[in-house]
């Protein structure tokens with residue numbers, strides 16, 4: 001496939017599109033109605049599952065999952081916006097010295113520094129783009145209005161979160177989720193989501209402090225403040241999957257995304273090689289296996305049927321309300337769509353060859369879909385065996 005389309009061709013919006021209010025997301029609605037995001041995480045619910053001896057939900061499995069999510073589930077108000085290492089103010093660890101001018105270099109040189117440091121800190125991939133305000137939420141999940149002001153440093157109050165006008169660039173970064181542990185979805189042994197959130201949190205802090213040490217400003221964010229998937233696509237990290245997640249060429253869906261807004265000038269990364277959306281057009285495996293019927297099996301559309309959908313972007317609209325209801329039923333974040341995705345594979349030469357064909361000979365896509373099914377990829381691993389394995 002030789003054609004290189006722009007981001008706006010790959011992820012277009014129309015006149016119906018407006019910035020999304022995170023209070024209208026499935027999580028946001030749940031908080032509004034019940035005061036909490038997840039029903040299955042209560043002590044009573046967990047105790048019942050442990051005592052019933054449900055495979056994948058033992059005391060050990062829960063302890064493993066909780067420990068992995070240390071930086072996700074600490075009881076911080078308003079998710080993690082401006083909390084812990086996601087602090088919008090400098091942590092004071094890396095500081096530019098008063099008597100030394102701030103670092104100077106071209107956007108490309110800055111990108112090289114950030115890329116090198118972020119990968120050392122644990123990033124899988126790093127991309128850059130100009131901040132596109134379409135993707136910034138109007139309000140946080142707990143109702144803080146997100147605004148832009150002519151201030152030097154980002155800050156939050158009880159009512160608002162202020163991104164400085166000068167923060168015109170975004171660094172999008174992925175962290176890994178492990179293939180093996182993800183194969184235990186949907187049980188408490190699927191620790192990779194929690195682990196990913198913890199990694200995001202720590203890595204965002206490292207990168208923001210690095211930028212501050214150079215004499216610039218940074219607002220590190222996880223799933224808060226702005227939509228991660230379009231920003232990651234715009235920053236060249238991958239493309240949209242039918243299941244609504246980012247798909248990367250290297251790790252498929254097995255990544256989590258963090259974003260850092262900054263006033264350090266950066267170049268725009270090229271779009272990732274195309275071919276992923278065309279593959280999703282014919283694959284539909286996630287739609288077939290989603291137990292909640294949340295993933296559409298038709299073409300991309302301009303709107304979805306759920307109240308949690310924000311219309312006006314051409315994409316696959318998943319019904320996040322149905323998805324969340326299934327989490328409560330199964331007692332865990334689900335992640336089946338990550339597990340079964342055709343791009344969820346261990347890294348290796350054979351899979352690299354198939355990906356080359358997906359990029360260059362899309363006429364063979366149906367063959368790979370058929371072969372994936374035939375070879376039985378994406379099956380759930382037996383949670384009773386996890387702790388016996390090396």
Ligand code: SF4
Pocket residue numbers: 243289290291292293294295318322323324326327333334335336337338
């Ligand atoms: S997480 Fe589970 S329920 Fe939600 S969309 Fe994916 S497969 Fe469906």
Ligand code: SF4
Pocket residue numbers: 241242243279280281283284285286287340341342343
């Ligand atoms: S399972 Fe298939 S259709 Fe669904 S996201 Fe993965 S590649 Fe796309």
